[in-house]
Amino acid sequence: MKNHGWIGWACAVCTFFTNGAWGQVSGLTPKSWNNRDTLSLDQVVVTAVTGATRIRKTPVSIAIVSQKEMNRSTSTNVIDALLKSVPGITAITTGPNISKPFIRGLGYNRVLTLYDGLRQEGQQWGDEHGIEIDPYGISRAEIVKGPASLLYGSDAIAGVVNLIPGVPVNTDGLLKGDAATEYHGNNGMIGATTGLYYKKEHFSWSIRGSMKAAMDYRNPVDQRVYNTGYQEKNLSLLLGWENGKTQNHFQFNLYDNQQEIPDGSRDSASRAFTQQVAEADKDDIKQRPIVQAEQLSTYRLAALHQHIQHYRVYHKGRYELGKGELNILTGFQQNIRREYNHPTALQQAGLFVALNTLNYEARYRFPKWAGPDIHIGINGMYQTNRNKQATDFPIPDYNLFDIGSFLILTKDFHKTLITGGIRFDNRSIRWEDLYTRKNNSSGFMEQVFLPDTALAIRNFAAYRHQFNGISGSVGIVHNFSPSLTLKTNFARGYRSPSIPEIGSDGLDPGAHIYYIGNRSFKPEYNWQMDIGLFLTHADWDANLEFFHNRISNYIFFQKLFDANGRPLELVPGNFTYQYKQGNAVLYGAEANINLHPKKMGWVLLQHNLSTVTGINNDPESRKLFGDDAKYLPLIPSFRTVTRIRIQLPDLSCRLRGIYLQTEIETHARQNRFYAVDNTETATPAYTLVNLGAGISWQNRKGKDQWQLFVNANNLFNTAYQSHQNRLKYFEYFQSSPNGRSGIYNMGRNIAVKLLFSW
Numbered sequence: 001m002k003n004h005g006w007i008g009w010a011c012a013v014c015t016f017f018t019n020g021a022w023g024q025v026s027g028l029t030p031k032s033w034n035n036r037d038t039l040s041l042d043q044v045v046v047t048a049v050t051g052a053t054r055i056r057k058t059p060v061s062i063a064i065v066s067q068k069e070m071n072r073s074t075s076t077n078v079i080d081a082l083l084k085s086v087p088g089i090t091a092i093t094t095g096p097n098i099s100k101p102f103i104r105g106l107g108y109n110r111v112l113t114l115y116d117g118l119r120q121e122g123q124q125w126g127d128e129h130g131i132e133i134d135p136y137g138i139s140r141a142e143i144v145k146g147p148a149s150l151l152y153g154s155d156a157i158a159g160v161v162n163l164i165p166g167v168p169v170n171t172d173g174l175l176k177g178d179a180a181t182e183y184h185g186n187n188g189m190i191g192a193t194t195g196l197y198y199k200k201e202h203f204s205w206s207i208r209g210s211m212k213a214a215m216d217y218r219n220p221v222d223q224r225v226y227n228t229g230y231q232e233k234n235l236s237l238l239l240g241w242e243n244g245k246t247q248n249h250f251q252f253n254l255y256d257n258q259q260e261i262p263d264g265s266r267d268s269a270s271r272a273f274t275q276q277v278a279e280a281d282k283d284d285i286k287q288r289p290i291v292q293a294e295q296l297s298t299y300r301l302a303a304l305h306q307h308i309q310h311y312r313v314y315h316k317g318r319y320e321l322g323k324g325e326l327n328i329l330t331g332f333q334q335n336i337r338r339e340y341n342h343p344t345a346l347q348q349a350g351l352f353v354a355l356n357t358l359n360y361e362a363r364y365r366f367p368k369w370a371g372p373d374i375h376i377g378i379n380g381m382y383q384t385n386r387n388k389q390a391t392d393f394p395i396p397d398y399n400l401f402d403i404g405s406f407l408i409l410t411k412d413f414h415k416t417l418i419t420g421g422i423r424f425d426n427r428s429i430r431w432e433d434l435y436t437r438k439n440n441s442s443g444f445m446e447q448v449f450l451p452d453t454a455l456a457i458r459n460f461a462a463y464r465h466q467f468n469g470i471s472g473s474v475g476i477v478h479n480f481s482p483s484l485t486l487k488t489n490f491a492r493g494y495r496s497p498s499i500p501e502i503g504s505d506g507l508d509p510g511a512h513i514y515y516i517g518n519r520s521f522k523p524e525y526n527w528q529m530d531i532g533l534f535l536t537h538a539d540w541d542a543n544l545e546f547f548h549n550r551i552s553n554y555i556f557f558q559k560l561f562d563a564n565g566r567p568l569e570l571v572p573g574n575f576t577y578q579y580k581q582g583n584a585v586l587y588g589a590e591a592n593i594n595l596h597p598k599k600m601g602w603v604l605l606q607h608n609l610s611t612v613t614g615i616n617n618d619p620e621s622r623k624l625f626g627d628d629a630k631y632l633p634l635i636p637s638f639r640t641v642t643r644i645r646i647q648l649p650d651l652s653c654r655l656r657g658i659y660l661q662t663e664i665e666t667h668a669r670q671n672r673f674y675a676v677d678n679t680e681t682a683t684p685a686y687t688l689v690n691l692g693a694g695i696s697w698q699n700r701k702g703k704d705q706w707q708l709f710v711n712a713n714n715l716f717n718t719a720y721q722s723h724q725n726r727l728k729y730f731e732y733f734q735s736s737p738n739g740r741s742g743i744y745n746m747g748r749n750i751a752v753k754l755l756f757s758w
Helices: 054-057 067-071 498-501 619-629
Strands: 060-065 089-093 097-101 111-115 140-145 159-166 176-184 189-200 203-214 230-242 247-260 305-321 324-340 351-365 372-387 398-412 416-431 434-438 445-447 457-460 463-481 484-497 505-510 513-516 522-537 540-559 575-595 601-615 637-648 655-667 686-698 704-713 750-758
Touching: 060 067, 097 111, 097 159, 305 351, 398 498, 416 498, 457 505, 463 498, 575 619, 601 619
Parallel strands: 111 159, 513 575
Antiparallel strands: 060 140, 089 097, 140 159, 176 189, 176 750, 189 203, 203 230, 230 247, 247 305, 305 324, 324 351, 351 372, 372 398, 398 416, 416 463, 434 445, 434 457, 463 484, 484 522, 505 513, 522 540, 540 575, 575 601, 601 637, 637 655, 655 686, 686 704, 704 750
């Protein structure tokens, strides 16, 4: 491999998953990401099921994606790896390496992302802020669709995505390991990872290093898309000690990502991308120079980019106390984000924030009695955010303390299982006055502190508030027969307004948006009903799920305009949006069918579909804007995914596991969008065809020693824009010579992935 001047060491090793609130520790031991038996996952905290075969025994809507399934597809980040396999989950994207999960039309701070059960706390309020987790270290993902506030409190109002690492399970005292490398032809993405594992008797450890680097991606409309390259490095270490009644695992993660920031500026005639070379007050977007070809095909990052570092250390413990069980989780995270957006001062960050979070959780499962199983718990976090040596200050320096307690009862009546619980949350938020003043030497704004605030501007006035909320759920699972199961769940979710929603008053340089918050906001509450029907047969299985979600105090934002009807630009070249609050309703359905006939064991046919409609019930918006405000923003279109996998005969006793796969992904035209002030526009329908193939070489013990995967995404190089692609709206002109607007998604991408284990 050619050396491009970067070497990254990275990671993601694994920790043990103790039992969740609705189940006991499982004996399930799925294979590691490379299908060796060196890693294993026990029960999953979020779902609290005791294995994939018991998903139907919990009333909430759950989906599981194995690492083996993720390996069979091509993706550039961990969230995109889940989308094709799970109906109802989508992502808002800002280029190939930034995806934020959406569940049934809701995202941002309404979806809680977990790493091994630990809340992932970064600056997740920003559109261009991705998930700071190494994709190579994930052994399995679990998705809960619907309110999970009962277990996790605020921010799980739409659902949970839990990304799960594994732990060493080999007990022979031998050092084992794995490695992988992959290459993507579209943007030249090169990825590599290696891990080592060891376990003997009670002690275990593992370590993993990973890296990724990519150039700008391309599509048939825009060709190379300027400023979409990235370089990512990860490192992870796990230490574990366990005996029959006690399990303790400590994990350390280091994440470092340098990500370019596209802005979509172009030459009006040629549609070639241009670059900013002057500061905002002197920047004429129509006079920017055209980006040279050599700048589009290089692994060197552009001067204007963001740098994200995330450090995580945590401990998980499980202790048997008599016939009961105590689970402990404590962790510390630090997220540091710099966004370099000053072309005349390349070392000066426009945004520079440091977020520190201390997480804690304790759960106790009472001994089993003749009555219901009882679980109690308490969890929360303490968080501080500080602006550093920056020039833009979109959010204040704040302190946040969050605490919640819950009670869950489960009773199994053989054919019918009933689960119910209640939770109370309290979140305290405070910040002091924040002042800024122009530095006459640099010409930029800087933060100043009392008593030296002469001639300063008070960006944020002091604020103190407590938010309280009660959430809960009741669910029933009834097995009419071994092949027919009905699930129903009724839940109330709670979400405290996020810091940007109540406190924003500044520019987010990466998004090119000036945000204005509202201090009078109330918490969001939702009532959601889920009904699911599950059928199983020797030759097929299917499920159909419906949901209806009613949200009060729903928070959204609207573009502001000046007295002449022009978009308001408090900062030149940047639109201004203000957060609003109203009511909303979302409803939809998901279906999935898998055909695996016994007499044709070499073929598998999978088909899933999902649809969601989001209605804006805010009377003020509907009165002012009519039908333009009828629908909620960022609602995905109707989608289907059809996959046919053919298993070919083994070539020898060593060359095995050969398969061919065809995948057809269709997205209907999205005509139901938030049209106020052209915030969104209709999105045309499109169809993507993907191909895949794989082969394995096994050692004499029948274990996969290496595996090769080849995939072609968007085989026919279709020009399309996802409705949830932020780059679709990166356009500075009213019309263009080719009739195209905004930036298009990635074109054809042929990828090769090689996995090796020893």
